[in-house]
Amino acid sequence: MPSPADAATIGAMDQTANPYDDIDTSQPRLAVLIDADNASPAVIEGLLAEIARFGVASVRRLYGDWTSPRHGGWKKVLLEHSLAPVQQFAYTTGKNATDSAMIIDAMDLMYTRRFAGFCLVSSDSDFTRLAQRLREEGLLVLGFGEKKTPAAFVAACDKFIYTELLVAAGRAAPARPAAKPAKTTAGKTPAASPPEPGAPAAAREPDAEPGTDSGNDGTAAGDDPQPPFELISRAINESDDDEGWAQLGAVGSYLNKVRPDFDARLYGHKKLSELLRAHPERWEMRVTGVPDTGIKLIHVRPAQEKPAPAKGSRRAGSKGGGKATGARKPTGDA
Numbered sequence: 001m002p003s004p005a006d007a008a009t010i011g012a013m014d015q016t017a018n019p020y021d022d023i024d025t026s027q028p029r030l031a032v033l034i035d036a037d038n039a040s041p042a043v044i045e046g047l048l049a050e051i052a053r054f055g056v057a058s059v060r061r062l063y064g065d066w067t068s069p070r071h072g073g074w075k076k077v078l079l080e081h082s083l084a085p086v087q088q089f090a091y092t093t094g095k096n097a098t099d100s101a102m103i104i105d106a107m108d109l110m111y112t113r114r115f116a117g118f119c120l121v122s123s124d125s126d127f128t129r130l131a132q133r134l135r136e137e138g139l140l141v142l143g144f145g146e147k148k149t150p151a152a153f154v155a156a157c158d159k160f161i162y163t164e165l166l167v168a169a170g171r172a173a174p175a176r177p178a179a180k181p182a183k184t185t186a187g188k189t190p191a192a193s194p195p196e197p198g199a200p201a202a203a204r205e206p207d208a209e210p211g212t213d214s215g216n217d218g219t220a221a222g223d224d225p226q227p228p229f230e231l232i233s234r235a236i237n238e239s240d241d242d243e244g245w246a247q248l249g250a251v252g253s254y255l256n257k258v259r260p261d262f263d264a265r266l267y268g269h270k271k272l273s274e275l276l277r278a279h280p281e282r283w284e285m286r287v288t289g290v291p292d293t294g295i296k297l298i299h300v301r302p303a304q305e306k307p308a309p310a311k312g313s314r315r316a317g318s319k320g321g322g323k324a325t326g327a328r329k330p331t332g333d334a
Contacts, residue, residue: 036064046166
């Protein structure tokens with residue numbers, strides 16, 4: 001049995017044994033599986049930052065045929081972001097074999113019972129059934145893909161995030177100068193001015209036709225689509241109390257369940273609260289604090305109609321107007 005002095009020394013050693021006690025090891029462990037054939041390396045920084053909001057990306061695997069030169073962009077970011085490349089040769093020309101390898105690995109990882117969720121990075125609908133199976137196991141499924149991703153794969157995920165938002169978050173879009181009105185002559189159509197040297201591709205090319213380079217909402221790339229006002233109002237009604245107030249967290253949870261690809265960033269706002277504040281004609285908000293905690297709760301409800309002005313002020317105005325009208329009225333015909 002150790003002496004009191006030895007016990008004190010051991011206790012002091014226990015308190016300093018872990019110099020990294022500021023690391024939170026209780027966060028959910030996530031497996032990140034990336035389909036290199038259907039994902040761009042330009043999204044990797046924003047992708048990992050977004051995943052960090054949900055948990056720790058303890059497994060990071062990237063699937064592709066690394067003998068092909070088309071994956072040169074991914075090879076440049078492998079070591080920087082600790083991605084483990086998984087080689088999968090193409091069995092035939094025109095088709096990739098990475099889907100099957102990625103699905104098999106996902107099932108193997110699922111049966112280890114070590115992960116709270118999976119991040120599937122692809123715009124391929126072939127992973128729809130995989131997402132469904134993972135959810136059936138009670139795991140969180142986060143999908144990441146371009147706006148062209150089929151709706152079936154989007155709906156199979158608990159949350160789906162468009163990678164265009166992740167690229168936009170990592171770099172600011174260059175300002176596009178306003179076009180000057182062209183001078184026209186009678187009977188002639190003004191010729192288009194040539195693009196300036198060094199201008200970005202978006203500024204050099206003509207505006208896209210409706211439906212081209214668009215997302216699932218049918219809006220052209222770069223334009224903020226119209227928010228789903230009816231869906232948001234329904235989410236508030238499903239979560240409100242007797243006075244019509246709904247907690248913002250409950251509203252956001254309902255929106256994600258009904259529409260996994262809902263994201264305030266699609267509509268030009270960083271958060272749901274900012275989106276709601278941008279439309280005071282539809283909703284009003286209040287912030288309340290929880291006593292002795294420092295926690296603040298945000299509530300929202302449909303905008304209430306403003307009370308009509310007092311009747312007394314109307315009568316006074318009408319009387320004054322009547323007198324003035326009577327003074328101007330002629331007494332008879334000339």
